[in-house]
Amino acid sequence: MVSGELEIGPEEDRRADDARTHPVAHGLVQPLEISHIVMSVMIQPNTDRRTAIKATALTALSYRRVLGANDRIGIGLIGCGNRGVNALLKGALALREQTGIDVPAVCDIWRQHAEEAAGVARAATGHEPRQIKAYREMLAMKEIDAVIIATPDHQHATMLTDAVRAGKDAYCEKPLAMDMKELLVCVDTVKKSDRIVQMGTQVRSLPSSMGARKWIQEGHLGKVFKVEQERNGLKPYWHNYGERKIEEGDTDWRAFVFNRKPRPWDPLQHAGWFGYRDFSRGPHSNLMVHFIDLVHHITGAALPKRCVTLGGSFRYRDSYNAPDSVETILEYDDFLVRYSTAFGTSAGNYLKFFGPRGTMDATNWSGKPFTVSGKGAENPVADEMEVPLAESDNHMLNWLKCLRSRQQPNAPIEAGYSHSVAVILSDEAMVRGRRMAFDPVKRAIREG
Structure with a gap:
C-alpha cells in the first residue's frame, strides 16, 4: 500500500467485531439512543415545555460526553x-x-x-x-x-x-x-x-470553489452550457514516482498487487503504479477527477449521460501503459464538458465555465477568486469581476469537525459515486472506442 497521490494545482468481505456507533463512544451511550430519549420525552402527551427543555439539555450534555469533548x-x-x-x-x-x-x-x-x-x-x-x-x-x-x-x-x-x-x-x-x-x-x-x-477531492472545499458554487447557482452567469479544462504537463507525473528505489525485501509485493492478477516482482510497477492501468486509470483518475468533481460541485449536476474519448501514448512511448494524451467529452442534461490532457508540454492550461452572460475562469483554482468576463456573451455581465470567496474550512478540518458533529462533510460518498462514474465512463469510452452511456436506474455503463 504505497501512496503518493498527485498534488493538485498549477500541481475487501469482512465485518470486524468492533462496530461502534461513534468513534469515541466507548460503549456508553449511542447517539441514536440519545435522540430516542429526547423523542420519548417530547412526545408524551403531558410533557410540558420546561420538561422538554430539560430533556434536551440533558441530552446535549450526554451527547457531548459521548463525543468526548476532551477525548482524542x-x-x-x-x-x-x-x-x-x-x-x-x-x-x-x-x-x-x-x-x-x-x-x-x-x-x-x-x-x-x-x-x-x-x-x-x-x-x-x-x-x-x-x-x-x-x-x-x-x-x-x-x-x-x-x-x-x-x-x-x-x-x-x-x-x-x-x-x-x-x-x-x-x-x-x-x-x-x-x-x-x-x-x-x-x-x-x-x-x-x-x-x-x-x-x-479537496478542491471543492476551497473558498474560491464555495464562492463560485453560490454565485453560479444564484444565476449570475446564466445557465451554464459548457465547461472545459485543458490540463497539460511537461511529462507524465508517474515518471517521478517510478524513479523511486524499492527493494523487494522492503515491501509486500502480493499485498501491493492486491485484487489484481498475480505477477512477478516488478519494482517499476510498484513505485510507478500511477502509470499502469491495472492500478490506475491515468489522467482520468488523477487529474480529470478533480475537475469533474468541481463541475458537479459548482453546477449541482451529479451524473453524466454519455461520453466519447480518444486517447493513447503519443509523446512518451515507454513501458508504462497509461495514456499520455486524452480528449474526453461528457454530456450532461444541461451542458457539455470537455477535458483534455497532453503530456509533452506544460502550456495551454485553463478551466472555464461558459454561460450566456460570460465566462468564469477557474484556471487558478488553488484558492484565488475565480474571474468573470462578459466578452463575447449574449447578455454580458457589466464588467470584468472576481467571484466573491465564501468562508470555508479546509477539507481536512471539515472532515475532522464532522467526526464529532456527525454531520455530512463537503465531499460525502455521493460525490465519490459521481466522480467515479464519470472517470469509469470516460476510460471505458477510450478503451472500447465507442460512445458509452450511463444508466442511472440500472447503475450500469453500456454502449450508447
Missing part, C-alpha cells in the same frame, strides 16, 4: 506515501489541538514509508505510533476510530468498504473506485451505515 479521536493512516504523509497526515496533525485527534498507528507495506510516517506522528504527538503492514490489523484496533486511506487507486474501494464494515469513519483519496462493481459495493455499504466518509 484515534486516526490511523493507511498508505504512507507522499500524499498520505506530506499532505494528509501532516494536515491532520496541524489541526491536532483544535480537533482533538491522535495517531495511534500508521500502516504501509513499504517499510521506509511506514517509518517516515511514524516519525512525523511521533514528532507531533510525543509518542510512538504502531507501524502496521496489514491494513485489516489496523481496522481491528479499538484505538482507531477513523482512517485516512491514501493507497494506490485500485485499493481504495475495497479498503473503504472494509473500514466502514469495521465501524470506522474514513477520509478516502480519489478516485473512489476503478470499476462499477466495486463502486456499487462500496457506496451501498457506506450509505447503509452511519459512518462519516469524506472523499479526497
